[in-house]
């Protein structure tokens with residue numbers, strides 16, 4: 350039913366809305382305290398090579414465990430962190446923590462070539478400070494920047510082309526690798542690929558989902574893979590959940606993949622159990638449990 354303006358405006362003071370606003374304020378406060386309270390931890394999802402069936406690296410995925418709220422999804426708290434300018438300290442913690450952990454991860458999996466994929470928010474990419482403290486972390490940890498791939502969503506590349514472009518070039522100069530995340534979901538994907546100096550793309554999982562039965566999705570994936578080949582870019586498929594998807598992707602020439610078929614994002618202590626998986630046995634479900 351349609352309401353008149355007068356009626357709608359006095360609804361602003363409804364107890365329900367008041368409660369919602371209060372809840373939101375509380376949530377913000379909790380997020381603000383999360384770093385200090387050491388409530389964040391990192392999980393790692395294997396990136397697998399489809400050809401030799403081996404783990405090549407991990408995507409770092411942030412988790413927030415709060416006493417009252419329980420485990421909060423990054424889909425929920427990252428947008429708020431971006432809005433409240435909390436993403437800079439949080440994002441910095443993620444990079445620092447991940448690079449400090451990499452040596453241990455390499456040791457427990459007995460593979461010094463393992464790399465890390467780290468998600469970078471558009472706000473972090475914009476921030477001049479990023480380029481100032483990154484070299485410090487590199488020195489501190491002794492990890493080569495070439496072992497780190499920053500994942501940028503297409504929307505990160507939307508704004509202010511000159512700033513973005515100069516920051517991307519600077520990151521590349523430091524030796525970091527750059528990937529476009531959730532590729533295919535944004536606008537003018539093609540233009541960006543040619544314009545910005547990136548090393549690869551990650552096919553968004555919405556294209557992989559139900560690709561077995563959806564010819565259009567298969568066609569999209571084929572186009573992305575062929576284009577990437579022509580441009581000399583790496584391709585990683587996200588969200589691979591079934592053996593059929595794995596087979597189709599491999600047939601289409603996709604070389605790397607991530608997804609629940611291989612492993613979920615795992616806490617560091619569970620990565621150890623990935624180490625002994627014998628590739629010869631074709632054991633595709635790299636479940637740690």
Ligand code: C2E
Nearest residue numbers: 410411423424427443468469470588589590607608609614
């Ligand atoms: P993303 O970077 O695209 O990460 C992939 C998401 O897909 C992750 O969700 C992952 O757990 C999930 N996923 C992986 N395999 C499968 C699968 O087979 N099926 C399905 N259905 N999902 C799968 P998650 O961990 O909830 O992260 C969500 C988003 O939050 C990430 O999307 C990323 O944009 C953001 N995010 C996570 N950690 C960070 C971070 O440290 N910094 C920033 N800026 N963003 C982060």
Ligand code: MG
Nearest residue numbers: 408468500530
């Ligand atoms: Mg990502």
Ligand code: MG
Nearest residue numbers: 530531551587
């Ligand atoms: Mg993604």
Ligand code: MG
Nearest residue numbers: 502530531553
């Ligand atoms: Mg995403």
